[in-house]
Amino acid sequence: MLIQIYLVLLVAAIIGTAAVFWVGSQGGVGGQDIGPRVGILISAGMFLLWGLLGIESFEIVHTSGGSQFTESYTELAWLAAGGALVSLLSMLQAALQEVKRTGGI
16 A cells, blocks of 8 residues: 555544544534434444554655555554544444443343
């Protein structure tokens, strides 16, 4: 993956994870109540995005002087693993809220 695309996706993942925290802490956006199912969907999307970033952090391509170089950034892979874990925990919390709200499975 090109480094420019990777950076755009990384910023999107960070903003998305911040949105998951904000929606989870506020219980909704403005006057609108966002249900746990939406929280599950947002967290699942962020989990998939962080997973993609984790996998692709081992094959980041950049060009210099007309030549292409492939680099592996294990630090970014650890960051992506942490983001995926946060998203997974958020998804679990939203799922438990849904079970609590509906009274069972």
